[in-house]
Amino acid sequence: MFDWFAFQTGATAFIIAFVAAVLFFVAFKFVYQLVTPYHERTLIREGNSAAAIGLGGALIGYVLPLASALSHTVSLPEFAAWALLAGVIQIVSFIVVSRLVYRALAARIEAGEVAAGIYLASISIGVGLLNAACMTA
Template sequence: MFDALLMSFLNGLPNLLMHYGTTLAILAAGIAIYVRVTPYPEIKLVKEGNMAAAISLSGGILGIAIPLAAAMSPSVHPVEILMWGAVALLVTLTVYWIADHLFKEIPKRIEEGDCAAALVMSAIKLATAIILAPAVAG
């Protein structure tokens, strides 16, 4: 019985690593795109200690990761993760872009360090992720 369990684990481990690695790569790409499309330099602001930028960036990262995790869950092949991950990323970044433009004052307030504005923007990002996750999971 132990041999069968060990073989099952050893056979499944490469798939786990491939799915996890694919999802992490999409997450990294998503974060790289996200920090380029935000109307303020979040990474720079975080390095300078801007707590509002850190809150907003954290919401953005989690907002991308949640639907990616949901896309990975039912996937049988890494190509499925790439397809649904790309869709999730596109929808997520589009919603962020729309939110930044609808609430023009919020990005400026985040850049100025306003944590209340950052919490609202993070809530928008996380709400988007929570609603999108089951949609990409099928």
């Protein structure tokens, strides 16, 4: 028999978690785009695939630990702390890669070099996977 009360309780928790995750996702995207020295929105509108790939990788790289935090935390404040840490790690990894490891990265992305976008996306997704895995401990 269907337990309506259990469903309502679960659905309410789902909606709260989903809304919180979407808000963190949007906030991350906003902050990430402030940190990058180029304007992804403009570049993507102009058809720059490198910018789209790089941003897409960063977003996926952030959502991976966000999903892990959703499944491993028991409260909204705990989830928020992990979500914030995941965003910081993702942004710091961009800063390290673009300013120390591969200094020409921003210029190459602005020039539309897809290889640079793929490289950035790969780093971002790799960092996100490691970040998500570390949250399971």
